[in-house]
Amino acid sequence: MNTSIDLPEMKVFVAVVTDGSFTTAANRLGTDKARVSRIVRRMEEKLGAQLLIRSTRRLSVTEVGRDYFERAMCILTAAEAAEAAVAQQSREPKGLLKITAGSEFGTMVVDSWIAAFLRQFPKVTVEAEYTNRLVDIIHEGFDVAIRVGTLEDSGLSARKLGEVFYGLYATPDYLKQGSRINAVSDLKHHDLIMKATRGRSNWSLVNGTNSEKVTAAPRCSVNSTIAAKNLALEGLGIAQLPRFMAEPHVAEGTLACVLSGWAEIPAPVHAVFASSRYMDPKVRSFVDLSLSAFQGNKR
Known part of the structure; x- marks a missing residue:
């Protein structure tokens, strides 16, 4: 049996099962009923199994067809997620980036990161709030927080930038x-x-x-x-x-x-953001720039 995956064929089959009709699926896919029918028939021949039961009145899915449909949905969803992730990373950073940081570290360090970021990405604007309160970045609409010190377990994603000595x-x-x-x-x-x-x-x-x-x-x-x-x-x-x-x-x-060598324990510095899975290009670019700037100038 030929086990190579053909995503376009898989999409056609999923559309037929979802719509319950060759005609409806063909209209949604922008093609004709005969072509959709041929594709499904070809799939059945390759798989060596009947996926659909056709009659003049209705279209039904076999047990094997139902199993194939569920697995095909998982594959197509994963493929779409992969494409979306690549597209997210490849897009040019643009739009508003909202940043929060502690008052002192923001003024003394993050300012320079923002300046470099704005010079590098002219289509981005930045709104920065420096405050010593713990900002809820999700509910307050911030894209990234720069935090000095041990992080609380918040369920957010974080990337360590370095340490303050x-x-x-x-x-x-x-x-x-x-x-x-x-x-x-x-x-x-x-x-x-x-x-x-x-x-x-x-x-x-x-x-x-x-x-x-x-x-x-x-x-x-x-x-x-x-x-x-x-x-x-x-x-x-x-x-x-x-x-x-x-x-x-x-x-x-x-x-x-x-007393060289004597001091308090170095404080870790993290960039904190909502998710590392689907980062907006402007967030990813700012975090990458911050890491590079921090490592290039040991704090």
Whole structure:
């Protein structure tokens, strides 16, 4: 038996069974009844089985025909899904892309991704909302969220872009004036600028397999990493900052690293979106660009 699959023939047979008539199926397919009948007859000859029972009054499906119909429907559905997936990926990104990200990471990092994306894809427009609340991207109509930190189990799809690494920093002038810092325990003798989390100010630092907690009362407690950086630049103490934020100032000589190697655990960064199965081209392109930009500039 010839087992090669002929999708056009399969579509004709499915149409006949669905419509219950050669004539109706022929009209819907834009052909004539005789051709449809010949195709079904040819299929029966190839399969070596009767699929339809024909009479002057009605058309009925044999048991074998019903089984073939159900399997053919699965094959055609899968073929259509495959074509749709390829078409989705091959289309040029266009239309409105709605992005959400945390306020600080959005302003300091995602802005540059959006700029590169808009330059690369002129038919796309972007609407970005930077907020520290957890956005429900499905119900609020966002295409993609950039999230820093451990993800909650939300049922959404996600792609890890990289990690944000941290360090301890202060101005060279501040470090000259204070006592030497050779160990984490020495930090209690210094002015600390801490970012408050749920009203609490402390640091959980790691260095390889070693870990230390810093619970000393800060000289200044803030709820913004940007504010912590600004205060550190004013020479008011030691702040824990993302490396991507601090390193440009280290290169300029306005900040210096303290206790190199000690910092909080790196925070993962993910792009979160509704589904990875049928991604809109503009979503896929933005996620790909974000990954490339992140990997090209280690954070």
